[in-house]
Amino acid sequence: GDSVTQTEGLVTLTEGLPVMLNCTYQSTYSPFLFWYVQHLNEAPKLLLKSFTDNKRPEHQGFHATLHKSSSSFHLQKSSAQLSDSALYYCALGNSGGSNAKLTFGKGTKLSVKS
Amino acid sequence: GGIITQTPKFLIGQEGQKLTLKCQQNFNHDTMYWYRQDSGKGLRLIYYSITENDLQKGDLSEGYDASREKKSSFSLTVTSAQKNEMAVFLCASSIVRGLGTEVFFGKGTRLTVV
Numbered sequence: 001g002d003s004v005t006q007t008e009g010l011v012t013l014t015e016g017l018p019v020m021l022n023c024t025y026q027s028t029y030s031p032f033l034f035w036y037v038q039h040l041n042e043a044p045k046l047l048l049k050s051f052t053d054n055k056r057p058e059h060q061g062f063h064a065t066l067h068k069s070s071s072s073f074h075l076q077k078s079s080a081q082l083s084d085s086a087l088y089y090c091a092l093g094n095s096g097g098s099n100a101k102l103t104f105g106k107g108t109k110l111s112v113k114s
Numbered sequence: 115g116g117i118i119t120q121t122p123k124f125l126i127g128q129e130g131q132k133l134t135l136k137c138q139q140n141f142n143h144d145t146m147y148w149y150r151q152d153s154g155k156g157l158r159l160i161y162y163s164i165t166e167n168d169l170q171k172g173d174l175s176e177g178y179d180a181s182r183e184k185k186s187s188f189s190l191t192v193t194s195a196q197k198n199e200m201a202v203f204l205c206a207s208s209i210v211r212g213l214g215t216e217v218f219f220g221k222g223t224r225l226t227v228v
Contacts, residue, residue, distance in 0.1 A: 006156075009154060032215075034216075034217075036217075036219075041221070042221065043118070043204070043218075043219040043220055043221045043222065044157075044204070044219045045219070046216060046217070046218075049216070089156065089157060091217075093215050101159065101162065101172075101215075102208075102215065102217055103159075104149075104156045104157040104158075105156055106154060106155055106156035107154075107156050107157075
């Protein structure tokens with residue numbers, strides 16, 4: 001079955017340092033990967049999504065590359081900002097079966113300190 | 115743009131009580147979802163519906179019922195609230211864009227059972 005693994009539950013960083021949040025997946029069909037961000041007391045919102053293998057989507061300074069060879073879609077940013085503190089979810093959709101469903105990881109809380 | 119409205123925002127129930135959560139969307143999306151959000155467990159799918167009067171079970175459907183009365187609304191019933199249960203229930207709707215499904219979320223209903 002489909003699954004998403006986010007290995008870090010909490011990542012704490014100092015402002016200005018690079019960010020990397022890990023995401024790996026298992027998918028029955030050809031995968032589409034997403035990152036969602038949820039700030040405190042807000043709804044989760046789409047941050048970015050994969051397109052084709054080795055193309056790099058970017059949004060708000062964040063980027064991620066889908067690597068089918070390693071089943072990964074890690075989220076990166078070169079310099080963390082205080083406003084990046086939030087809960088980040090990696091999610092998996094696929095092109096076959098019920099493509100209406102997304103499978104979410106357990107989430108990584110990013111805490112950026114000054 | 116559109117919006118997903120969940121009511122109530124906060125719900126306090128008693129053990130054994132039947133509780134209903136409501137969701138409305140004005141995106142005109144076909145598919146709607148109910149997710150449960152628990153700290154450290156991510157977003158787990160309870161029910162989803164791909165069209166009016168359709169219902170599909172997710173991974174966490176036991177203990178819940180759902181109803182898709184019309185395209186714009188999707189309600190969730192906790193059939194028997196469990197004592198000390200605390201969770202956030204997120205409603206969502208989605209649209210298929212090109213290579214994948216994009217999901218939009220409401221802000222959630224926070225449930226506390228006393």
